[in-house]
Amino acid sequence: MTNAIELRGVEKTFGVTKVIQNINLKIAQGERHALIGPNGAGKSTTFNLISGYMRPTTGSILLRGEEIAGLRPFQINRRGLSRSFQVTNVFANMSVWENLRCAVLWATGQRYAFWKNIDNLPEVRERTAQILEYIHLADRRDMPAGLLTYAEQRALEIGITVAGGADVILLDEPTAGMSHAETERAVELIRRLTEGRTLLIVEHDMSVVFGLADKISVLVYGQIIASGTPEEIRGNAKVKEAYLGEEAA
Amino acid sequence: MLELIVISSLNGILFGMLLFLMASGLTVIFSMLGVLNFAHASFYMLGAFFGFQISRWVGFWPALVLAPLLAGLIGIAVERYGLRHVHKNGHVAELLFTFGLAFAIEEVVQIIWGKSPVDFRVPAVLDFPAFTIFSTNYPAFKMFMLLVSVVIFLSLLLVLKKTRVGLIVQAALTHPHMVAHLGHNVGRIFMLVFGVGTALAAVAGVIAGPALVTQSNMAALLGPILFVVVVVGGLGSLPGAFIASLMIGLLQTFAVSINTSPASLFGPLDPAWATTWLSDIWNVTVAQVAPVLPYLLLVLVLIFRPMGLLGTRET
């Protein structure tokens, strides 16, 4: 079985700084994989490389065995990979309903259609409604996304990410800045929405990471220093020293 | 032929330096405030008309200092009471504000000084030929213009490299997002930058006024070329603006002096085609096409380097 995502010798340099050094990473289909590491380790950059936001300096990135390094973000998205953003990145002046609907359009084959009435597309309607139900924002349906509370915007962010039905999902710190109760709800939401899909998640909250992930990779100074099941990571001396140690101290 | 090359090069560099006097202010304002000042050429025009009026009252030399000061003060007022107020409505509103301003300034200038050119003369001290190459007298005033723009160019470099404000401006050019973190006096710096930028444009106006035509449409004529300069150079890049200024300055000056057309090269068109659109193209001289050339350059640059020559920023 081919891996959902595979990174082979990926490097990224900005000027003279090597932000990502020779990353090799395999994520199997259906796996929930967490990427952890201290601030500035290059987690977001890794996301940016996989999702096409940036181009790797060298190395190759495979999505289900196909090379995607160097493709534009929308081309990668059309191949079934979707990502969320660490800083909420929604369509602020459009309603929650419109936000989700825009995320559904390409996946339902509407493309750039200018001859179809958008309110008259049953499949788009159904899928949008379903996502809206999943993220529990039905009562905010007609509110502009910019006016939602922070936690609601984060939920919408996840909703937009999964709405297109991509089977590889990348979530960048989905629970950052949330209260404990909000985090619990968000984890439940993520668990449900990524059922049967491949998930790569960057997260700082260790309870979220260990509760959700099947596998964990630890990124420090642009290098993956360990990769394995939660138990293996918990027992790994290098990880304790480099990362978990500071939290325990 | 050699004569033409020497004179055109001089004129081209001169025009290029004038363009850069304006483009530098425009670029720095854009990098720091995030708004492309559509009215920048209008301050150039204000400089010319203030220079004309003040030199009538007290002479050209005081005007050279007072007119830019006055224009700079207006610039400061525009930033403080206009732009800053519009800022919260976003970049489109800011750009439209300066667009409206350019429109209003042109109307005001028309009301005060009329639509026809005013008689803005070269000061008597500089009204002599500086030197003669072959058979052409090169006016001293043009050498003076070149001198002023080079001096300002060098002092700008010095300010940028050696002073605190200069360092801040440099930082803003390379890291525009950091401008917001400058602290309390960010408002004062914005005001200052806008004031100095508009004053520089006005200097260009005062020295160009007597040499070119001082008329109420001069901003509308020059403005689009100025924007071509900053887009071709790459939005937010000072070296890019410098290169593009000289390029466009030389390109236009050389084009104006070439009276060659396809007809003069290949002979007249077959009479069968003489009344068609082809004859328009066949008989047009390079000089007649000169006004179009900067825009053609823009199109070419956009096709081959969409970010501009030295540009790195998307917007």
Added chain:
Amino acid sequence: MRDITTRIAPPLPTTAEKLKFYGMWVGLALFLLVLPKIFASGGALTTFCLIGISIIFALSYNILLGQTGMLSFGHAVYYGLGGFLAIHAINYFGGHKWPIPLPLVPVIGGATGLFFSALIGWVMTQRSGTAFAMISLGLAELIASSALILRSFFGGEAGVSANRTKMFRVFELSFGPQIQIYYLVAAWTLIAIIAMYALTRTPLGRMCNAVRDNPERVQFVGYDPHVVRYLAFCFAGMFAGIAGSLAAINFEIANSAYLGAVQSGTVLFAAYIGGIGFFIGPIVGAIFVTVLSIGLSDLTSVWQLYFGLFFIGVVMFTPGGLTGLMMMHRPLWRAGMLTKMLPSYLLAGVPTFAFLTGIMLAIETTVHYTAHPNEDPNIRAFGIPFNATSPLTWSAAVLLIVVGFILARITWRRVAHTWDETLTAARAKVHPL
């Protein structure tokens, strides 16, 4: 599944709502039909034609600015090219006796606009934001200057004229009289409004809004923002071409002013003053600006300055335009609390009016001194006579400006305060917690 959709999705329009919706368009058609019966003078008909053309043009502009977030300073290029092609088409079809009637000429204008925007647009729409604005300006200058070089096609300074009555006739319509032109323009205006409204309700239309709000995120839901901008640009160019060809039919001439900077600026003014955030905004703006430019030019010689100042005022104080201003009051109107705002509006209105009067007086006095210093100082502006040389006039102007400004500042602060209170009350009344 079905169950979730019916419970959660916005309800589909009921038959009554559909009837109301289609009834609105029928109503608009009927209104356009009877309008010349109410205002039958030649001047009124000409004004209506100008308004119709201006509406199509402003709406096409708003496909760019309001819907897709692209600020263009060169939209008149497609208007002008549509106009020129229409004029040449009228001459050619009329001269060669082709069986094509005048009402179909705007199709040629639209095709021209579409062709050129499709040709030029791909390079232009690579960039967005400020860079796009500057590029649109540069390309407009390029085409406007080229038009003066290609004299045989664009007719140089004089332009190209045509005789619209020489075309093939159906139903014995000569299209000589203005009333026939009115109905031609009205029909095309209705078609264009409906088409552009429909465009906003398509997948492309919605993705245009998404590109306006957040082009970066659009890439991550599978769309290429460049393609979205390009398609929007093509549509905008097509409708601008239709508007331009109607102008050419109306005036029977096309000249280089059609594609110049002034025309581009005017459509920007119209769309923005009307309000770019709403579909009807540019319609309101087109009517307002057309009527204002006709009306103001009779009242004062410097109407363009007032026009520019008015535009700056809109940008500074009501960025939503006239329509935005009206829509702001909708929650109050629904709650029936609009009257609560009236006293503070009146209170603020008096000093504001005084301030504006002072400014106008100062402007008109200055105009007298600079433009006609040797003429009779007893001048009229806005139909009001006054003496421009009298110190009384000057001091009145200064007094009005200073006192008006101070009082206006104070009273507008009160308006803002009352506004917040009333809006909160209105919201509580409509959605009780």
